[in-house]
Amino acid sequence: MTDQSTPEATSPNLSPAATASARAGTAAGAGVSRRRLLGTAGATGLVLGAAGTGLGYTAAPAGATPLTSLGADRAMFHGKHQPGITDALQARGHLVAFDLAPGAGRKEAAALLRRWSATAERLMAGEPAAHDDTDVARDAGPSALTVTFGFGHSFFDRTDLRRQRPGALDPLPDFSSDRIDKSRSNGDLWVQIGANDALVAFHALRALQKDTGGAARVRWQMNGFNRSPGATAHPMTARNLMGQIDGTRNPKPADPDFDQRLFVPANGEPAWMANGSYVVVRRIRMLLDDWEKVPLTQQEDVIGRRKSDGAPLGGGTETTAMDLEKTGKDGTYVVPVNAHARITRPDQNGGAAMLRRPFSYHDGFDADGTPDAGLLFICWQADPLRGFVPVQRKLDRGDALSAYIRHEASGLFAVPGGAAKGEYVGQRLLEG
Amino acid sequence: MTDQSTPEATSPNLSPAATASARAGTAAGAGVSRRRLLGTAGATGLVLGAAGTGLGYTAAPAGATPLTSLGADRAMFHGKHQPGITDALQARGHLVAFDLAPGAGRKEAAALLRRWSATAERLMAGEPAAHDDTDVARDAGPSALTVTFGFGHSFFDRTDLRRQRPGALDPLPDFSSDRIDKSRSNGDLWVQIGANDALVAFHALRALQKDTGGAARVRWQMNGFNRSPGATAHPMTARNLMGQIDGTRNPKPADPDFDQRLFVPANGEPAWMANGSYVVVRRIRMLLDDWEKVPLTQQEDVIGRRKSDGAPLGGGTETTAMDLEKTGKDGTYVVPVNAHARITRPDQNGGAAMLRRPFSYHDGFDADGTPDAGLLFICWQADPLRGFVPVQRKLDRGDALSAYIRHEASGLFAVPGGAAKGEYVGQRLLEG
Numbered sequence: 012m013t014d015q016s017t018p019e020a021t022s023p024n025l026s027p028a029a030t031a032s033a034r035a036g037t038a039a040g041a042g043v044s045r046r047r048l049l050g051t052a053g054a055t056g057l058v059l060g061a062a063g064t065g066l067g068y069t070a071a072p073a074g075a076t077p078l079t080s081l082g083a084d085r086a087m088f089h090g091k092h093q094p095g096i097t098d099a100l101q102a103r104g105h106l107v108a109f110d111l112a113p114g115a116g117r118k119e120a121a122a123l124l125r126r127w128s129a130t131a132e133r134l135m136a137g138e139p140a141a142h143d144d145t146d147v148a149r150d151a152g153p154s155a156l157t158v159t160f161g162f163g164h165s166f167f168d169r170t171d172l173r174r175q176r177p178g179a180l181d182p183l184p185d186f187s188s189d190r191i192d193k194s195r196s197n198g199d200l201w202v203q204i205g206a207n208d209a210l211v212a213f214h215a216l217r218a219l220q221k222d223t224g225g226a227a228r229v230r231w232q233m234n235g236f237n238r239s240p241g242a243t244a245h246p247m248t249a250r251n252l253m254g255q256i257d258g259t260r261n262p263k264p265a266d267p268d269f270d271q272r273l274f275v276p277a278n279g280e281p282a283w284m285a286n287g288s289y290v291v292v293r294r295i296r297m298l299l300d301d302w303e304k305v306p307l308t309q310q311e312d313v314i315g316r317r318k319s320d321g322a323p324l325g326g327g328t329e330t331t332a333m334d335l336e337k338t339g340k341d342g343t344y345v346v347p348v349n350a351h352a353r354i355t356r357p358d359q360n361g362g363a364a365m366l367r368r369p370f371s372y373h374d375g376f377d378a379d380g381t382p383d384a385g386l387l388f389i390c391w392q393a394d395p396l397r398g399f400v401p402v403q404r405k406l407d408r409g410d411a412l413s414a415y416i417r418h419e420a421s422g423l424f425a426v427p428g429g430a431a432k433g434e435y436v437g438q439r440l441l442e443g
Numbered sequence: 444m445t446d447q448s449t450p451e452a453t454s455p456n457l458s459p460a461a462t463a464s465a466r467a468g469t470a471a472g473a474g475v476s477r478r479r480l481l482g483t484a485g486a487t488g489l490v491l492g493a494a495g496t497g498l499g500y501t502a503a504p505a506g507a508t509p510l511t512s513l514g515a516d517r518a519m520f521h522g523k524h525q526p527g528i529t530d531a532l533q534a535r536g537h538l539v540a541f542d543l544a545p546g547a548g549r550k551e552a553a554a555l556l557r558r559w560s561a562t563a564e565r566l567m568a569g570e571p572a573a574h575d576d577t578d579v580a581r582d583a584g585p586s587a588l589t590v591t592f593g594f595g596h597s598f599f600d601r602t603d604l605r606r607q608r609p610g611a612l613d614p615l616p617d618f619s620s621d622r623i624d625k626s627r628s629n630g631d632l633w634v635q636i637g638a639n640d641a642l643v644a645f646h647a648l649r650a651l652q653k654d655t656g657g658a659a660r661v662r663w664q665m666n667g668f669n670r671s672p673g674a675t676a677h678p679m680t681a682r683n684l685m686g687q688i689d690g691t692r693n694p695k696p697a698d699p700d701f702d703q704r705l706f707v708p709a710n711g712e713p714a715w716m717a718n719g720s721y722v723v724v725r726r727i728r729m730l731l732d733d734w735e736k737v738p739l740t741q742q743e744d745v746i747g748r749r750k751s752d753g754a755p756l757g758g759g760t761e762t763t764a765m766d767l768e769k770t771g772k773d774g775t776y777v778v779p780v781n782a783h784a785r786i787t788r789p790d791q792n793g794g795a796a797m798l799r800r801p802f803s804y805h806d807g808f809d810a811d812g813t814p815d816a817g818l819l820f821i822c823w824q825a826d827p828l829r830g831f832v833p834v835q836r837k838l839d840r841g842d843a844l845s846a847y848i849r850h851e852a853s854g855l856f857a858v859p860g861g862a863a864k865g866e867y868v869g870q871r872l873l874e875g
Contacts, residue, residue, distance in 0.1 A: 103668070150554045207674065210534075210682065239639055254581065299577075363697070373666060374807070
């Protein structure tokens with residue numbers, strides 16, 4: 012994981028950092044040069060945003076307090092899409108699902124989304140909450156805070172909005188390897204918080220929880236993390252807790268069908284989901300005690316890539332196209348038939364593609380010393396039936412990795428497009 | 444909390460960042476200037492260390508891979524004291540206690556400490572573990588990783604070393620407000636891990652756990668965090684999850700009795716604890732739902748300081764000496780008699796002083812939405828009976844803050860001095 016100010020942001024790599032940079036288009040190159048001269052991104056007042064007019068770096072207001080790089084990074088709340096989808100991975104994340112309280116319906120939900128949007132906008136700008144701020148984020152910059160809101164299948168029953176419920180929210184099929192805890196799955200409302208400072212993230216979590224008043228209550232909540240900006244200077248995709256480079260084949264903003272795969276079209280159905288996306292969230296526990304006993308070459312056969320640099324087993328670098336037909340001296344495929352990277356390739360799945368933007372998690376150890384750790388898998392797509400579902404179905408049947416992971420929780424949420432100025436997230440649904 | 448490269452490191456402030464800087468002596472001033480010119484600390488290859496010869500910045504080996512600032516920060520394993528005591532707070536921390544396995548004794552413990560020391564030295568230098576590295580920290584710099592080892596009261600029974608057990612390890616007295624979970628308290632061995640990258644910290648935790656082999660098993664484990672380096676440019680002590688500035692009155696390295704208060708003297712007793720320290724660890728849950736309902740002025744009366752900037756209620760700035768005798772128009776003390784800051788003042792406790800170096804923690808929410816969050820309180824002193832105990836005894840009787848916190852776990856450990864080159868931590872105990 013890298014800060015937007017590091018060289019990775021302009022590498023041909025497909026990591027979310029690169030994604031964010033590519034969003035900035037040609038401005039990124041100049042921005043990086045300027046920031047290199049000045050030493051820190053923060054000192055330049057550059058702001059990475061997704062403002063309605065386009066996706067570019069814009070100057071921060073003159074006179075703003077100069078902050079060091081990490082704290083000054085700011086994502087914009089308003090825009091075509093919600094923040095937290097194509098932005099660079101942050102070092103700290105919270106996922107939280109809420110259920111509407113008994114008696115709360117559409118009216119209370121609309122008021123809640125209005126409060127939430129106002130709070131998210133303020134906090135992402137580095138301002139305190141409007142009422143009774145806890146001061147936990149005081150002195151810190153926005154630290155690339157993003158807040159993202161979604162609606163689950165049950166939300167539409169609770170609010171009498173069944174006719175507005177997208178077919179894409181139909182429950183995911185059961186997968187044979189699933190070990191799903193329903194109490195930590197789904198929910199009426201979903202909030203994703205990401206920031207490069209853990210206190211900024213916690214501050215947002217508490218402010219949004221307080222905003223619920225009596226209208227909703229926490230159903231489940233999970234904490235995650237990624238590499239800190241600046242911890243590595245290597246232009247490489249993030250690693251997960253198995254030590255694997257994770258996210259190499261993510262769609263690239265330069266792909267001609269990038270938007271089409273990730274986002275519901277502006278004229279798509281239902282209308283309130285224009286420019287929105289669907290997110291699949293899976294708490295995937297890694298059986299690290301088992302995995303770490305596997306010798307390196309076998310680990311690489313399980314994944315189909317070199318562990319050191321993510322290159323396909325056929326050779327090259329992380330970005331080299333994988334040669335699925337290549338065979339070794341013994342006549343077997345160099346990339347085994349059940350290798351994870353082979354099975355998940357879009358061209359093996361009818362073009363299915365999703366943007367994975369995960370956090371690692373570690374919730375301590377079980378009583379026997381087994382780590383409760385793994386991946387908060389978060390993937391984005393215009394249509395789950397053409398993204399997550401076909402890939403997971405294939406993985407469920409024959410992925411060599413499945414012996415080392417366990418899906419323990421699952422959620423599917425409709426994430427509407429970004430709010431325009433003066434609008435709140437979901438307004439087109441709740442007041443449509 | 445801030446990176447060593449920010450202005451805080453040379454401020455008169457008493458935060459651990461300042462402590463670490465002061466360790467570097469006069470070299471720090473030049474170092475900071477040079478890094479300011481160059482923009483990032485990492486690019487200069489400066490290394491902040493506690494090497495045996497003194498406490499200074501030293502140049503990294505020529506030809507080392509240039510890393511960005513956060514990743515390149517490196518603490519030294521060898522030195523007069525163990526790392527992780529006076530070093531700057533890191534963004535991520537793990538605390539873990541182990542019990543020796545049935546049948547394991549002094550010999551197995553000695554072999555384990557030898558393995559642990561070797562691993563800590565390698566990892567703190569940014570190198571992989573000697574055997575079967577998991578690759579989770581691959582590509583990242585040391586990221587200011589520190590590893591600190593301690594021995595609990597029960598260790599000396601298990602290893603037949605009772606005669607070497609310091610009186611200072613006698614169990615802490617019970618405090619009336621304690622709600623201690625014994626299964627998450629004490630333990631034979633204690634390890635503290637801190638780093639500015641969460642994957643680097645997790646990597647170290649797993650490597651050290653693996654080193655135990657069959658000799659020890661996890662008793663309890665906790666995760667914590669602090670502000671990320673660079674998230675704030677304000678020269679201020681860290682905030683906790685109550686939003687309070689926390690650590691203002693920490694002893695300063697410039698204090699004439701700093702070493703005397705923190706460390707066992709070189710000729711102290713027992714001999715194996717020369718240059719060591721005693722650490723008290725308390726998992727202090729914050730009752731945030733209650734606390735956040737308290738109006739600001741009442742919160743400030745509870746603490747005795749302004750929430751915004753940590754200044755005493757009598758006025759001034761964070762570093763202004765607190766005037767305990769000052770009264771308001773109504774004749775009552777401006778700093779209330781039960782204010783936390785009044786009760787904890789060293790001059791109100793026979794000079795008791797300890798260095799607090801905590802992490803915040805957040806382990807999700809209880810079923811009813813209550814956050815399981817607070818402070819992993821970690822305090823260092825030459826003698827717990829002159830540091831933590833008298834202060835906690837007074838707090839237990841009359842601290843206004845006690846209504847908003849709950850001590851849920853407790854540990855006391857003897858942390859020997861740093862290992863010399865070729866030596867492992869605790870060798871003077873285990874082979875003495």
